[in-house]
Amino acid sequence: MVKSKFLVLFSVFSLLFGVFVVGFSHQGVKAEEERPMGTAFYESFDAFDDERWSKAGVWTNGEMFNATWYPEQVTLSDGLMRLTIDKEDEQVLENDEQAPPYKAGELRTNDFYQYGLFEVSMKPAKVEGTVSSFFTYTGEWDWDGDPWDEIDIEFLGKDTTRIQFNYFTNGVGGNEFYYDLGFDASESFNTYAFEWREDSITWYVNGEAVHTATENIPQTPQKIMMNLWPGVGVDEWTGVFDGDNTPLHADYEWVRYTPLEALDEEESGDDNEEEPVEEVEEEPAEDEEVSVRPIGSAIYETFNTFNEDIWSIAHGWTNGQMFNATWYDSQITFSNGIMRFAIDKEDDEEAHPPYKAAELRTNDFYHYGLFEVSMKPAKVEGTVSSFFTYTGEWDWDGDPWDEIDIEFLGKDTTRIQFNYFTNGVGGNEFYYDLGFDASESFNTYAFEWREDSITWYVNGEAVHTATENIPQTPQKIMMNLWPGVGVDEWTGVFDGDNTPLHADYEWVRYTPLEALDEEESGDDNEEEPVEEVEEEPAEDEEVSVRPIGSAIYETFNTFNEDIWSIAHGWTNGQMFNATWYDSQITFSNGIMRFAIDKEDDEEAHPPYKAAELRTNDFYHYGLFEVSMKPAKVEGTVSSFFTYTGEWDWDGDPWDEIDIEFLGKDTTRIQFNYFTNGVGGNEFYYDLGFDASESFNTYAFEWREDSITWYVNGEAVHTATENIPQTPQKIMMNLWPGVGVDGWTGVFDGDNTPVYSYYDWVRYTPLSELSDPPVTPEPPIEEPTEEPIEEPIEKIEIDENDETKENENDLKESGGERLPNTATSMYHYLLFGLLAFAIGVMVYLRARVTEK
Structure with a gap:
């Protein structure tokens, strides 16, 4: 008893000390606290990032949430975050008759996020009485004076073929909307998202807009959150939860946030009537590193071996969304002048995604020119074999999503699909009937990319040209082979029993546009020619002379x-x-x-x-x-x-x-x-x-x-x-x-x-x-x-x-993840609160024991 009272007194002292330190810091001037606003990020859950995320615990939301949040109910493994519901420990229930009977998991960002695109790849729990969610939220406990604002994506475990969208503005809800998915969301990872603007919220399923709201839209920055919990007292909504189903899980593959300004990025026009300010180019400081985009020159790659100066192999991560595989370097092999991509089952039967696949990309970026490949795609339903160019914000800071595609769907390799994206806008699909089965032999496929057009070729014959909204940003050359998920209508259904399966690549060639258009200069230049002075080569300079043969x-x-x-x-x-x-x-x-x-x-x-x-x-x-x-x-x-x-x-x-x-x-x-x-x-x-x-x-x-x-x-x-x-x-x-x-x-x-x-x-x-x-x-x-x-x-x-390979000495470049905004400014106050809470809990437990 004495020990318990001592802990309570110590906690009170710690709380007062924290308040004292905060109140009298900065020489008695009250510090103005700024709301921590987050920037663009992509979270793949390879490891727990405590600068970005916080796990809830130990406490409960009460009301309809029939569980206590515990940090251990949030786990990370093999690139997945798992939220788990378990029964509460019997000792806890004996000591606290009011404790909820279950343990659950909740994760939230440390920073706040406002207008933009919020995306998640997830698999909800399929158990009646549960809710699996991805949402944004703020309230008075998150930031002093904040209203209850919230935007929701929720799955009710009683029917995971439907998804619920909802939102609250200053505590006012009633905006529920149910959408029939056409598939069971609990069976595979799919992408769900909402785009939050000042005057609207649009929800997406696998990239397709399915619902938009325009009335009474929330305006307050919110935290990104995910949770899995069993309901109580809301059986009509969630169904009845049977605790015998525990443990049960919801899995999250990745989360991405893209600010609105990045979505709407456009070149500035001539509407600004202000006189432009002359910019003064400053030289970088001696210790300041200037990042220059590496632009590649002509290449001809025959794949006799792996050339790390030109290529990088994706390893240990996944694209998420419709890509039902993790990229591994072991899935790419070189033999007899052929590069082979392979899809295999994961070694771990419980792994998510369940398959291993292959992706290759150049280290450098390439612009207008002719892009050619000799390849044999995989002939297996549910797969995609590709040759394409791509860039995005993760390839070069500030880049739009620009892409030009040659794709084979394994369900029908007598057809080829062409497509392209400009600043994320696609919808340019074109299918061409080849007249032969591409999987049976090597053939040449190409596209010629110019400022105002893209022309695709099959075995040297032009078969399709596009001229509208052509991409302008330099891109990396890429190839991959992958099984689809959630896009069965496009790719067909993948049957993993067909593994291993392969796509083969024979050679790749890039010819810059200037080499394609090279012509002798005419007489149009009216300037008087400058007389050239022939200089003798230096003693150590080797002059290359074409060897001309005689009879x-x-x-x-x-x-x-x-x-x-x-x-x-x-x-x-x-x-x-x-x-x-x-x-x-x-x-x-x-x-x-x-x-x-x-x-x-x-x-x-x-x-x-x-x-x-x-x-x-x-x-x-x-x-x-x-x-x-x-x-x-x-x-x-x-x-x-x-x-x-x-x-x-x-x-x-x-x-x-x-x-x-x-x-x-x-x-x-x-x-x-x-x-x-x-x-x-x-x-x-x-x-x-x-x-x-x-x-x-x-x-x-x-x-x-x-x-x-x-x-x-x-x-x-x-x-x-x-x-x-x-x-x-x-x-x-x-x-x-x-x-x-x-x-x-x-x-x-x-x-x-x-x-x-x-x-x-x-x-x-x-x-x-x-x-x-x-x-x-x-x-x-x-x-x-x-x-x-x-x-x-x-x-x-x-x-x-023989075959000459381009000797690019430019090293592989890659963007760094954007830093997170700092959080938790008042550490002393938090320490005091934590110590106070621990002391009270110990005191109460001691009282119960004494009784």
């Missing part, structure tokens, strides 16, 4: 590494369904043979091995000749051509001149050419013989204003429009096609090995040709010594002629 005659008695390079260990992607290997080229009896074989690994992508040869030097105008026998197998292409591009010489356009044989009909030959990437110049010629049966001579004579093609010395076709001008490399290859069956026919891998043969190649510079064009003659055979069977083994490959 050659190659008989292929053996491999000449001074003239040629063999492609090895990479793939062109797109329609080329093979990886180039040096083992696919052999030399014997003065013949070079190209071969197509199946890959050694049955799981390899692409599934075939093929052959490609190119010169080390570049060649310009002249006569290019070959004696060859193409492969006669449907689905294959045997070629002799010249080519250059940005990866062959820095700044080169895509220029190309072709002689091609389609294995489905080797009685015809195809001529074509590309100038700065523009083709469409195909010409087919009927040979009158089967080219696969014997060696014949094929040639083209390239001049500044024309290209003439020859068959066995006879000119058969001439082109004069838009002729390529850039020096090119001489090339030959043999490959199986994919996704271009209408052109090549269908390749059947059971036909392997497949061969094409090359007897000789000759190049004669234009300066050595007559004018008009000369009729080529076959070269005189040179006597050879003993036949040589010489397969290529150790060949030094010129890496500069």
Whole structure:
């Protein structure tokens, strides 16, 4: 008894001390307390953030709340916050007959929030008599003089296929509205939200506005709150709670608050008539770090391995909302030049979300240009395989939600969906019927993003263009594979028994707009040209000079590494369904043979091995000749051509001149050419013989204003429009096609090995040709010594002629979470109150014990 009285006296003293300290602080001047206002945040509940949140306890709301709040009823695990209802401890009930019979959980922010968008991803409890909630609230106990203002999202456990919206203004309610969801909210995480404005409140379900109120709207800043509790005396509303169902839970995945000004952010117009104030640009202080958005340049990524300079893999978090998975780096693998995304079940059967999935994004941002991917989406209902660009407030401070999408729904991979968002405004979906199943082979999908338009492409063909409200903000390149939840009408229903499942990515390429639009400057510039002064390079400065080749005659008695390079260990992607290997080229009896074989690994992508040869030097105008026998197998292409591009010489356009044989009909030959990437110049010629049966001579004579093609010395076709001008490399290859069956026919891998043969190649510079064009003659055979069977083994490959990757040294950047407003200014007073409360409780318990 004496001990109890002592504790009470100590508590009273502590309370008075707290009041004394606060009342006489700051030299006797009363401190003006400011309401702590919170800023934008996104809470994923990976750990408890006590700067942002407070757990209720130990006390009760009374009235219809048949529970006492305890901090331990709020737990965090695996990125989820769980609120739990349990029976109260028997000892507590014995000591206090008035105590509610249950324990429950409540969480609230320390700061206040006003107009904006309030979002939550949650699963309510499905038990009659309970209420699971997400709401904002303030009252006289939260801030001195505040009215009872409140905005509610509530689930009644007796029917979780419905949701209740409500609000109170200065204690006046009666604004209940029930909405039928069309699904059971307790079965999966879905997104619920309300947008609070000065004159309205709009409630959302999975992003869709479902109800708006405009009368007597609350105006006072409020705290964000969540709770789960059993009702008493309100059975008509909640139903009757049966405590035998305990413990029971409500789970919360994430919470987000976006201030109204961020939602309404627009560029300022010309309405402001005030004279602008001239801004003075100040230099940053020495210790002040200036953040500059990292803008990426051209890239071509073949996924031979993970390149951390370009990419970042999402790990250990979830997007919430309709994404029913957590991103893990283990879900992305690299093998044989293919990046594979996987969906698997979580290791923990109780995990939420229940699946693991994959997402990749660039470290840098990219603006207008051409974005291309070669991919195979997953063909499983309920999944989404994607290639897109995106930015938002979490990617760069102040960015709007801008996004451009290429998406495949696994329920029907014969269709593709295009979409885009500008400052969060979407609704631009467009579905295109492909005419093939995208999941069966690699195909190329792309979009060209310009200031005033977006054009989407399938295998190089433009299929859709948008011109309204185009995004303007630089974005990151992204890819992901995920199972949906709560969006069954869009994605279909995902059945986890299908796991693991995959989407494969072969390559990604970004070409800046300036490279696409590069043209020679005309005569429109009237300024007098400035005479350029040619400076000699410094002694330690290396000057790069394009290697231009001279006349050659190659008989292929053996491999000449001074003239040629063999492609090895990479793939062109797109329609080329093979990886180039040096083992696919052999030399014997003065013949070079190209071969197509199946890959050694049955799981390899692409599934075939093929052959490609190119010169080390570049060649310009002249006569290019070959004696060859193409492969006669449907689905294959045997070629002799010249080519250059940005990866062959820095700044080169895509220029190309072709002689091609389609294995489905080797009685015809195809001529074509590309100038700065523009083709469409195909010409087919009927040979009158089967080219696969014997060696014949094929040639083209390239001049500044024309290209003439020859068959066995006879000119058969001439082109004069838009002729390529850039020096090119001489090339030959043999490959199986994919996704271009209408052109090549269908390749059947059971036909392997497949061969094409090359007897000789000759190049004669234009300066050595007559004018008009000369009729080529076959070269005189040179006597050879003993036949040589010489397969290529150790060949030094010129890496500069293979895939070049962009070398961005910019480090990965990421925004930091916004700091929270400081709270609890009067710590001494709080300490006194807490000590006083503890003393009273001990005293009362002691009195009960004495009785």
